[in-house]
Amino acid sequence: MKNLNNDIWHSAATQSDEQKVKNQNSKFAWCLTGSGHYLKESIQLLDKMPDTDIFLSKAAEEVLPMYGHRLDDIKLKHKLFRDKTYSAVPVGALYKNGYHTVIIAPATSNTVVKCALGISDTLPTNMFAQAGKLKIDTIVFACDTEPTVITESPKEWVELTPRKVEFDNLALLKNFEECTVVETVSDLQVILDKRLKQFGLNWIEFSS
Numbered sequence: 001m002k003n004l005n006n007d008i009w010h011s012a013a014t015q016s017d018e019q020k021v022k023n024q025n026s027k028f029a030w031c032l033t034g035s036g037h038y039l040k041e042s043i044q045l046l047d048k049m050p051d052t053d054i055f056l057s058k059a060a061e062e063v064l065p066m067y068g069h070r071l072d073d074i075k076l077k078h079k080l081f082r083d084k085t086y087s088a089v090p091v092g093a094l095y096k097n098g099y100h101t102v103i104i105a106p107a108t109s110n111t112v113v114k115c116a117l118g119i120s121d122t123l124p125t126n127m128f129a130q131a132g133k134l135k136i137d138t139i140v141f142a143c144d145t146e147p148t149v150i151t152e153s154p155k156e157w158v159e160l161t162p163r164k165v166e167f168d169n170l171a172l173l174k175n176f177e178e179c180t181v182v183e184t185v186s187d188l189q190v191i192l193d194k195r196l197k198q199f200g201l202n203w204i205e206f207s208s
């Protein structure tokens with residue numbers, strides 16, 4: 001019997017970059033994880049991104065409101081997928097050329113290690129794994145990348161010291177093909193800007 005899923009998989013996987021660019025319906029897939037660090041800055045960029053759908057981890061869904069981000073407000077600007085299924089059903093859109101770029105920003109230490117080790121058991125890590133297998137470009141904004149990190153908890157500022165394991169996982173992730181790891185907000189902005197231009201898009205400007 002003909003395996004339809006394999007055919008879809010194959011046609012997406014063998015697309016050239018040029019074909020992906022020409023696919024008018026492709027969008028950006030932006031995955032949010034349960035990181036408070038750089039959440040505000042990431043959402044400021046996300047809010048200005050055209051043609052972008054959001055994929056949440058369960059932890060992201062908990063952490064977002066702690067930092068004052070209501071899902072109902074986010075849904076006004078973007079299509080939003082929650083981590084509600086065991087098999088990461090929303091990932092299926094990747095096989096149908098629904099997305100040309102998968103962004104994980106900000107990425108928790110947890111998500112970084114899972115991506116680096118090939119574990120996919122959340123919506124963002126499944127997006128990363130399947131994007132990799134389909135040769136779709138991914139951008140990961142890893143946040144625990146400095147010897148000392150000053151971060152905003154919901155109520156106060158705290159100082160953290162990322163461990164060797166965090167740096168080792170970061171180094172592993174940087175070896176992945178089709179994956180660009182960024183470590184600062186400005187680098188994230190630069191790479192998104194390039195990517196938008198590549199697809200003939202501009203940042204959304206808000207008039208004050």
Ligand SMILES: Cc1cc2nc3c(=O)[nH]c(=O)nc-3n(C[C@H](O)[C@H](O)[C@H](O)COP(=O)(O)O)c2cc1C
Nearest residue numbers: 033034035036037057059060108109110111122154
């Ligand atoms: C308020 C709050 C802030 C958090 N901020 C971070 C963070 O900045 N970096 C991080 O690695 N984990 C952070 N965590 C812990 C993650 O949410 C937790 O490890 C979670 O299991 C990550 O799941 P995910 O990677 O699937 O999103 C935070 C948790 C809470 C409650």
